[in-house]
Amino acid sequence: MKPIKLELKNFGPFINETIHFDELKKEQLFLISGRTGSGKTILFDAMTYALYGEASTKDRDKNALRSQFADENEVSSVTFTFTINNATYIAERQLPYKKPGNKNMTDTKFQLHEITDDKKLLAAKPAEGKQAVQNIMKVDANQFRQILILPQGEFKRFLVSSSKEKQPVLRTLFGTDRFKSLEDKLMTETKALEASVHSMEERLYLLLEQVKTEKRFDGTISQQFASYMDEVKRQQHALEDVQVRLSRKLEELSLERQSLEQAIQVNDWQRQIKEAEARQAELIESDAAIQNAKDEVSQLLVLDYLKEKKEALDNLKDKRTVWQNDFNTLKDKQKHEDHQLTILKESMTALDQEYDSIEEKKHFRDNHRHYIVEEEWHRLEEKITESINELQAHRQKLEQLEPVDTGKLLNELNEIMTEREQLSQQLQVKQITITQLENERRDSDKQNEQVNIRSTYEEELQELNQKKTEPLLDAVVKLRQHLHTGDHCPVCMQQISVVPDIPDRETLEEHQKIEHRKIKLESLIEQLQHYQIRDTTEVVKQLKTLNVELSELTAKKERSDSHYASLSEHYQKELNNQSIYQSQQQLYENQQRDLQLSEQLYEQFKKRTGYQTYQQFEEAWQQCHQSIQDHEENVNDLKSQILDKERLLSKLESELSHLTVLLSDSEAEYESLALKLQSDLTKNKLTEDSIEQNVDISRLETLQQKVEDYQTAVQEVQFKLDTLNQNMAGRTSTDIQPIEESIKNLENAVNMLEAEKHTLLIRVGDNEELLKQIDALLTEYEAKIAKQKEALELSRLINGKNPLNLTLENYVLTYYLEQTLILSNLRLNEMTHHRYQFRRKKEKSLGYSGLDIEIFDLYSNQVRDISTLSGGETFLASLALALGLSDYVTQLSGGISLESVFIDEGFGTLDNETLETAIESLIELERSGKMVGLISHVEMLKSRIPAILHVESTGYLSSTRFSIK
Numbered sequence: 001m002k003p004i005k006l007e008l009k010n011f012g013p014f015i016n017e018t019i020h021f022d023e024l025k026k027e028q029l030f031l032i033s034g035r036t037g038s039g040k041t042i043l044f045d046a047m048t049y050a051l052y053g054e055a056s057t058k059d060r061d062k063n064a065l066r067s068q069f070a071d072e073n074e075v076s077s078v079t080f081t082f083t084i085n086n087a088t089y090i091a092e093r094q095l096p097y098k099k100p101g102n103k104n105m106t107d108t109k110f111q112l113h114e115i116t117d118d119k120k121l122l123a124a125k126p127a128e129g130k131q132a133v134q135n136i137m138k139v140d141a142n143q144f145r146q147i148l149i150l151p152q153g154e155f156k157r158f159l160v161s162s163s164k165e166k167q168p169v170l171r172t173l174f175g176t177d178r179f180k181s182l183e184d185k186l187m188t189e190t191k192a193l194e195a196s197v198h199s200m201e202e203r204l205y206l207l208l209e210q211v212k213t214e215k216r217f218d219g220t221i222s223q224q225f226a227s228y229m230d231e232v233k234r235q236q237h238a239l240e241d242v243q244v245r246l247s248r249k250l251e252e253l254s255l256e257r258q259s260l261e262q263a264i265q266v267n268d269w270q271r272q273i274k275e276a277e278a279r280q281a282e283l284i285e286s287d288a289a290i291q292n293a294k295d296e297v298s299q300l301l302v303l304d305y306l307k308e309k310k311e312a313l314d315n316l317k318d319k320r321t322v323w324q325n326d327f328n329t330l331k332d333k334q335k336h337e338d339h340q341l342t343i344l345k346e347s348m349t350a351l352d353q354e355y356d357s358i359e360e361k362k363h364f365r366d367n368h369r370h371y372i373v374e375e376e377w378h379r380l381e382e383k384i385t386e387s388i389n390e391l392q393a394h395r396q397k398l399e400q401l402e403p404v405d406t407g408k409l410l411n412e413l414n415e416i417m418t419e420r421e422q423l424s425q426q427l428q429v430k431q432i433t434i435t436q437l438e439n440e441r442r443d444s445d446k447q448n449e450q451v452n453i454r455s456t457y458e459e460e461l462q463e464l465n466q467k468k469t470e471p472l473l474d475a476v477v478k479l480r481q482h483l484h485t486g487d488h489c490p491v492c493m494q495q496i497s498v499v500p501d502i503p504d505r506e507t508l509e510e511h512q513k514i515e516h517r518k519i520k521l522e523s524l525i526e527q528l529q530h531y532q533i534r535d536t537t538e539v540v541k542q543l544k545t546l547n548v549e550l551s552e553l554t555a556k557k558e559r560s561d562s563h564y565a566s567l568s569e570h571y572q573k574e575l576n577n578q579s580i581y582q583s584q585q586q587l588y589e590n591q592q593r594d595l596q597l598s599e600q601l602y603e604q605f606k607k608r609t610g611y612q613t614y615q616q617f618e619e620a621w622q623q624c625h626q627s628i629q630d631h632e633e634n635v636n637d638l639k640s641q642i643l644d645k646e647r648l649l650s651k652l653e654s655e656l657s658h659l660t661v662l663l664s665d666s667e668a669e670y671e672s673l674a675l676k677l678q679s680d681l682t683k684n685k686l687t688e689d690s691i692e693q694n695v696d697i698s699r700l701e702t703l704q705q706k707v708e709d710y711q712t713a714v715q716e717v718q719f720k721l722d723t724l725n726q727n728m729a730g731r732t733s734t735d736i737q738p739i740e741e742s743i744k745n746l747e748n749a750v751n752m753l754e755a756e757k758h759t760l761l762i763r764v765g766d767n768e769e770l771l772k773q774i775d776a777l778l779t780e781y782e783a784k785i786a787k788q789k790e791a792l793e794l795s796r797l798i799n800g801k802n803p804l805n806l807t808l809e810n811y812v813l814t815y816y817l818e819q820t821l822i823l824s825n826l827r828l829n830e831m832t833h834h835r836y837q838f839r840r841k842k843e844k845s846l847g848y849s850g851l852d853i854e855i856f857d858l859y860s861n862q863v864r865d866i867s868t869l870s871g872g873e874t875f876l877a878s879l880a881l882a883l884g885l886s887d888y889v890t891q892l893s894g895g896i897s898l899e900s901v902f903i904d905e906g907f908g909t910l911d912n913e914t915l916e917t918a919i920e921s922l923i924e925l926e927r928s929g930k931m932v933g934l935i936s937h938v939e940m941l942k943s944r945i946p947a948i949l950h951v952e953s954t955g956y957l958s959s960t961r962f963s964i965k
Contacts, residue, residue, distance in 0.1 A: 001137060001148060002899040002931050003047065004088070007079035010070035011095070012042035013958035019043070019949070021931075023962045027947035029926040030962075032935045034951030039958040040935045041904055043951075044149050050080035050091045051133050052141035053108065053126060056149055056904070063105075066095050069516055069956060073099070075106075084136060084899070087116045091133065093126075143169045147885060149902045159878045160866045163851035167813065170851065174816045174889075179809035183798055200781045207774050212763045221781075225774055232767045239760040246753040253746040256739060263734040270733060273724045280717045283710070290710045293703045300700045302684055309680065313673045320666050327659040334652045341645040348638045351631070358631050361624045368609055372621055380602050381614055387595040394588040398581070406578070409571040416564045423557040430550045437543050444534035454528040461521045464514055519956040526954055806850045814840060814850045816888070821853070824884025831876045831917045835859055836869075838881065853881075872910045876918065879903065883925055900931040907936040919944050 611617035798808035
């Protein structure tokens with residue numbers, strides 16, 4: 001953690017104070033200096049309070065940090081801006097206080113923001129802020145006091161603390177929570193394992209009681225389990241015997257049931273034969289009626305067949321009539337189209353005779369096409385005329401332009417330029433002098449204004465001092481409440497003879513207001529003391545003279561600027577005229593060349609085309625082009641028409657061929673169908689008129705179904721009689737009552753055996769399943785018994801029940817502490833001139849152990865207790881340990897950023913030589929990149945440390961300022 005800015009409002013002796021630590025720049029070692037009671041330690045209180053809501057020491061009351069001179073309606077607050085791990089934060093906390101007329105204190109307010117990139121709120125309440133700050137800082141308030149801020153009276157607290165007190169601090173610094181978690185987890189698991197074993201024992205005894213046997217056994221779990229296993233085996237043998245007897249009875253029952261089924265089947269077959277013979281007799285009686293139905297069906301089918309033949313013959317006749325009409329129509333159309341094709345071919349022959357004339361026209365058109373396509377030939381005559389007119393105009397313009405020599409004008413311009421530069425320099429000097437004098441006058445006016453304000457404050461203070469008030473009235477009131485006549489005064493130790501009366505409340509309040517105003521006025525007067533009255537008469541006189549001179553120079557400069565502008569414009573105009581003449585001359589020559597080229601092209605055009613004007617040529621070319629297009633369009637149109645006629649004639653020829661084939665084939669088919677129909681009519685003694693009537697399809701279908709049903713019934717009855725007679729071959733009817741009585745007796749015997757088997761089967765199955773569970777649980781139980789023994793031994797070992805009396809976490813922490821002591825001894829050796837070294841106390845003790853520290857004195861070659869060190873030696877040891885701890889934590893980079901350390905007093909107990917050694921250690925710490933802040937009254941520190949934070953007090957209020965030598 002490294003501070004950036006600390007803002008105090010009504011906090012201790014500071015009313016509205018801001019400390020910018022970035023003013024230190026590269027000087028990271030600085031001294032906080034000021035007289036006793038000025039509020040130096042309050043700065044450490046402010047940082048601690050902003051982060052944790054606590055003072056820098058446990059003995060200081062955090063509620064007493066509010067300024068006694070704060071207005072009763074104004075809040076007291078601390079705003080602390082700091083960086084840690086490359087992130088920037090702002091912590092703001094308000095102190096609670098009691099408003100006038102209220103019985104209760106106001107609520108504490110707290111906000112924590114991260115402002116590294118964008119401002120982000122991390123906590124808005126004190127309850128949220130406690131955890132948020134601890135997550136950022138990685139230490140709580142007590143650990144913060146012992147590691148980053150070393151306040152008065154708490155230097156040696158970490159040094160002399162016990163192993164138990166050091167453990168949470170070191171745990172946070174080195175992140176050994178995981179070892180503590182392992183200890184707790186193993187202890188929890190061991191207790192859970194013991195509970196699990198006890199639960200398994202109860203479950204095993206409960207399962208053994210559930211085994212279904214007529215006997216009960218005593219002994220251990222294993223003994224009972226073996227006895228019950230033997231009993232279940234006996235039950236299994238009894239079950240096997242019942243199953244054998246049941247199998248025999250089931251075989252006997254099966255044979256009897258087969259005999260009964262056979263007897264019942266023979267009796268049923270005999271009954272079915274009688275029924276089938278009766279049905280066969282009924283069918284024979286209806287045979288004559290069925291034969292009449294067959295004859296009627298045959299006749300109806302013949303009529304229907306012949307009618308279909310007659311309809312097919314009529315349809316074919318109608319189709320032939322249609323085909324013949326289509327054939328005649330197509331034949332007429334073919335003749336007409338053939339005549340039209342002949343006319344078109346004659347027209348094409350006439351166009352072909354014009355070929356030579358058209359080719360000559362194409363040759364003329366194609367050879368002279370570029371005169372039509374290229375735009376420049378269209379305007380060539382007009383362009384020549386325009387060029388001749390422009391040449392005449394340019395010739396006249398050139399005669400009017402006369403070049404002028406500009407050298408004289410340029411020399412005159414240079415002289416005026418030199419004069420303007422000299423005037424500008426004189427103006428600049430005057431303006432600078434005037435600005436300096438005006439600044440001096442403004443500073444003097446401000447000084448005089450501050451002196452007047454100070455005089456006003458002094459007059460008000462003088463008026464207040466003239467009022468009769470008791471300077472120490474508050475103290476008098478407090479003393480008066482506790483003193484009586486005859487007591488000894490705690491200030492002067494003299495016996496009290498008279499105790500003054502206590503003033504009333506209004507007098508006290510008036511007195512407090514006057515005293516507060518006097519203190520504030522004294523502070524303001526002191527701040528304005530260095531201001532003095534300045535005389536501005538001479539400055540005003542000089543300003544007046546300079547302003548007049550400035551006005552004259554300005555007017556002269558303006559006249560020179562105007563002359564220069566006019567002459568410059570004239571010079572530029574002459575230059576432009578000269579440039580215009582040259583450009584016009586060049587343009588005239590270019591136009592002459594263009595005109596000659598245009599005239600040459602025009603003569604070439606007339607020679608090649610044979611026409612004297614472009615208009616004559618264009619009209620002739622367009623007529624030629626149009627006649628070619630008309631001829632090509634006529635040819636293409638005739639070709640298209642001829643092709644269409646040829647395609648149409650081809651299509652007509654194809655359709656006529658198809659109709660010829662259809663008529664030829666259909667004629668043979670028609671004659672064949674007519675002969676076949678006449679033959680069938682003759683065969684069935686029918687005429688064409690007789691088959692015109694419609695056949696009753698419904699009656700035909702009914703008669704067909706009746707005949708089919710009769711034939712199916714006859715076949716089914718005959719098949720059934722044949723099958724039954726085969727089954728009855730060699731068999732006779734049987735009495736089934738004796739067989740049914742035998743089956744009933746066998747079923748009763750089987751039921752009794754099955755009930756016995758079912759009982760044994762359930763008992764054996766349940767017992768086997770139960771014994772499997774018991775066997776598996778017993779195996780797990782025995783394994784847990786073995787594991788419990790190992791886990792219990794491991795838990796005792798890592799929880800401190802070992803020869804070293806060290807828990808696993810403390811064992812790890814002893815390593816970190818020893819590494820810290822190695823780095824601390826490097827500083828302690830230098831500070832004590834190689835007399836003292838830290839050592840970790842290795843003696844075993846009850847409870848927590850292994851983290852106690854002792855001192856080894858190299859002079860006496862003996863170990864000493866920390867408490868035997870002098871005040872100065874204790875300070876050096878505490879300082880060396882704090883710095884060594886900071887170094888080692890930084891090396892590990894375990895998430896805690898110890899970028900600063902602040903030390904409050906303690907240097908006064910050191911002699912000069914030891915003090916010099918301590919300063920060198922702090923300078924070395926600064927070089928490593930840490931910020932080191934010291935509070936001390938030792939004069940040697942003021943001369944050795946270039947950066948000093950002065951805390952200046954008026955007696956009541958304080959202010960701060962940095963000075964760097």
